[in-house]
Amino acid sequence: MEKTLNVQGMTCGHCESAVKGALGDLDGVKDVQVSLDSGKVDVTYEEGKVTDEQMKEAVEDQGYDVK
Ligand code: 9UX
Numbered sequence: 001m002e003k004t005l006n007v008q009g010m011t012c013g014h015c016e017s018a019v020k021g022a023l024g025d026l027d028g029v030k031d032v033q034v035s036l037d038s039g040k041v042d043v044t045y046e047e048g049k050v051t052d053e054q055m056k057e058a059v060e061d062q063g064y065d066v067k
Contacts, residue, residue, distance in 0.1 A: 003052065005041045006067040007059055010034065015064070022058040026050050 010019060016034045019041060023032045028049025033042040043055060056066045 001047045002042060002044050003055070005043065005055060005059060007039050007041050008065040008067065010036055010039060010064060012036070018062045019059055019064065022062050023055060026054055026058055029055070 007019060010016060013036075016036055020032045020034055023029050023041070023043055026045075028046040029043060030046065031042075031044035035041075041059070045055075059066050
């Protein structure tokens, strides 16, 4: 399964690492691709192992807003 999160406020490489790390730590998340320009974060995950809400919270916990 793949999902795209629209994340606001990521502007540098450290933001990218923070978001990637937080999502990557979730059980069931297999891959995370971040586009700083567009704010889009593509997450590849195993269905049933992780919820949309968990992904959203992981990003929000790093201090970014998710649309
Ligand atoms: Mo870079 Mo991101 O200085 O919140 S870490 S903009």
